[in-house]
Amino acid sequence: MVQKQLHPGAKWLFFFRGIFSSIIFVFFLSIFLSSLFVSLINNNQTNSNEITLLLTIVLIGFAVIIIWAFIYSRLAYKFWKYEFTDEQLRIERGIIWKRYSNLPYQRIQNVDINRGIIARMCGFSSVHIQTAGYSMPSRRGYGMSSEGYIPAVSVEEAERIREFVIKKTTKRNGSGL
Numbered sequence: 001m002v003q004k005q006l007h008p009g010a011k012w013l014f015f016f017r018g019i020f021s022s023i024i025f026v027f028f029l030s031i032f033l034s035s036l037f038v039s040l041i042n043n044n045q046t047n048s049n050e051i052t053l054l055l056t057i058v059l060i061g062f063a064v065i066i067i068w069a070f071i072y073s074r075l076a077y078k079f080w081k082y083e084f085t086d087e088q089l090r091i092e093r094g095i096i097w098k099r100y101s102n103l104p105y106q107r108i109q110n111v112d113i114n115r116g117i118i119a120r121m122c123g124f125s126s127v128h129i130q131t132a133g134y135s136m137p138s139r140r141g142y143g144m145s146s147e148g149y150i151p152a153v154s155v156e157e158a159e160r161i162r163e164f165v166i167k168k169t170t171k172r173n174g175s176g177l
């Protein structure tokens with residue numbers, strides 16, 4: 001079978017992940033800059049050049065974060081691929097450090113389809129395929145909580161994936177639904 005690409009709306013999902021992952025950096029940067037700004041005001045030594053410099057630094061910081069999130073989203077989308085073979089689901093992801101997952105159908109126990117707010121706005125679904133013996137803590141809001149996580153496929157493709165995997169797993173058990 002052929003490797004499949006994610007839904008184009010995944011770029012927005014990855015973009016917001018990049019922004020949210022930068023919140024800690026932005027938080028500490030804003031504390032530093034606000035303390036610098038307060039000390040300048042308290043010393044009554046502020047002039048328009050210092051305030052302009054401070055605001056320029058803040059704006060450049062936000063611009064760098066947005067550019068970083070944009071680049072991250074495009075690369076994450078480009079390098080996330082999945083493939084259903086006769087024996088297993090293969091997932092390939094990662095920009096710098098590649099991660100390859102192979103999920104044999106005999107280990108699959110459940111298939112869930114989720115649609116968060118970004119997914120509903122962009123028209124895609126996320127597929128979570130749970131396997132026997134795998135547990136991973138969920139990162140709130142946007143993280144992976146299953147071994148077979150496909151973050152963005154069309155709504156129709158998500159249903160096709162669920163039906164395909166359920167057929168593969170029921171054939172292995174010898175039972176039908």
